[in-house]
Amino acid sequence: MSTAAYQGSAAVAKASGMAFVLNEAIRRKLEEMDRRQQEEKRRTEEKRREGEREKQRKEKSRRDQKRERLGLGFMVVIGVAFLAFLVGNSRIKKVSHYDTSHYDTSHYETNQYETNHHETSQYETCQYETNHHETNHPPSGVIRLGLINARSINNKRCLIPEVITENNLSVLCITETWTRNDTADKVLRECLPPDFGCYNVSRNRKGGGAAVLFSKVFCSEQKEFGFITTFEYVATVLHHRQWDKPILLINVYRPPGYKKFKDFLSEFQMLLNEVQGSNLVVTGDFNIRVDRVEDRYAKLLEELLQRNDLDQYVNSKTHQKGGTLDLVISRNVEISDVHVSNELISDHYPVFFNAKPVSKNTGKKIKDDRDEDEQGKRFKKCEE
Template sequence: MILDESRDIFIVSESWLTEVNQKCITSEIRSSLGGYNFFSCPRTGRKGGGVAAFALGALDVKVKVTKPYKSFECLDLTVKTGSIVLRLVVMYRPPKLCTVSVFFEEFSELLETLIPAEGRLFICGDVNFHVDDVENRDAQRLLDLIHSLGLVQHMQVATHQKGHTLDLVITRAFDPYPMNIAVDNTLPSDHSLIKFSVDVTRPAYKRTVREVRDVKSIDADALSSYFSDNLFPSVGGMSSDEAAVSYNSHLETMLDTLAPARTKIIINDNGYRMLTLPRSYSPWWMK
């Protein structure tokens, strides 16, 4: 799905990655999603939880070191594209990990560090509060906190199969708002997939010059003949180093003869995926 719709960033709240399984799963992810970098903050000590993000390889993404919080999990990223800096914070609050008072204390502390930070701020994730419920005191307290700090919560529709809004997209009030916000309920999950776009220019296309050889076209009989006639010249009187140099030289000559090098120019956006048409907006997904 990420590749089909050419999404630039895809974030996951509750990835279920742990310190034990992350290495194996991350390897599989990278092999199947060529052209994307993967960032993860796995849960420690027990299953579930964890937050993660995929980002297009052409984006300059750095992980910010944050203090460990008791009441929620957090992945703090800076994303640079051209002259634009985005601050993307992915979070997940387990509903029964800590008391609500601890969460508000820690979340307030996090917000106070993020508000003056460089770049356009995006805080995305599952907070496990029904912010659509005006009778829910904790949810209204969260919205009051967000508003009091000059932030805006953009999700106004249900993001959970039971009809509540648990997954949030938060920005500063004076930053450009996310565009084309929509929810997608086609995935096999009790939470909706949230899609939105950010008005930034995508990274410039890369023009890569590579030297390639068509080794698959080498004729087997010609290769065998070359080995017999040329590969093993007399090495009498040569030192081991001189013999190795001679061997390598003959291998290079063989390649130049049977599979000459040629220059290939590749124009792409991430080193892997060929471009079709340029896009003005950078679409994001959040799960």
């Protein structure tokens, strides 16, 4: 072999060897990179799984803590309920019917109403014993009324019938019932003693509301006025066998504030125009400090009452922080024995009073029995 051929073969062999080494180095580098990528993926996956496990541990810990709090809260509720039962049991009179023996119903034998016991079953568990010797019994033909700002009757379903029976009320006017349209009827039924009915107005949101609860010795009907926007009201016509004319009772709740006060006065005047000639009693929380004689809003209300021959009878503070806000107003109705109780129902004091319409036969004897028969017929027609 010639020297040139040998040198060429050597060069080729050397080049092949170098290519092999280079390829081998590249292969090892690629394998190392792949190995590192796999290791990185593995660590990332482990971190993800560890994060999920930690999240599950925290979630389990939160659930356990929540169950512990619920369990503790349940034990507290049970304890409080048991204590309330022990305390209340000393006051609750366990009877299956409502004692109405203190009502003068001798004139209404034809106007008795059957009690719907399934609607008042909850009331029976809340029946309170009354000290009848302390109860005021109004004279014949005179009714006893009450006015309270409840600031929610939802938590006073046992207290409301207690107020009625302990004060021998024939009518209870309530403001700020805080009932909603979808639950008002149910809540109010649970507040009624047997042989009582009610009318109410509610909101679709918290606050406000008004109701009139009345004994069924009355024949009653509800009136509505479509133009009222600045205050809430319940208007009830009450017929009584011993009255020549019924009483129109309007229970009002005017929300606080004076932004729309002129509109309120205008609508209130329109309402009074609609009921001219009625034996009228207006009660309610007007949120006007009528005890402040120099208050401009109190003056405006007083001027309106004077223009309409209306008298206002509450002269004591009716709010815990002071102020006469809850009013009793009347025309052609004798109001007497007005009393502001010192027992708080909410942040307002209850007001109690007697009422009797001014009769055209006051001080006179009915000469003709036919007049009495006609009066009975009118009452009978109202019942039907």
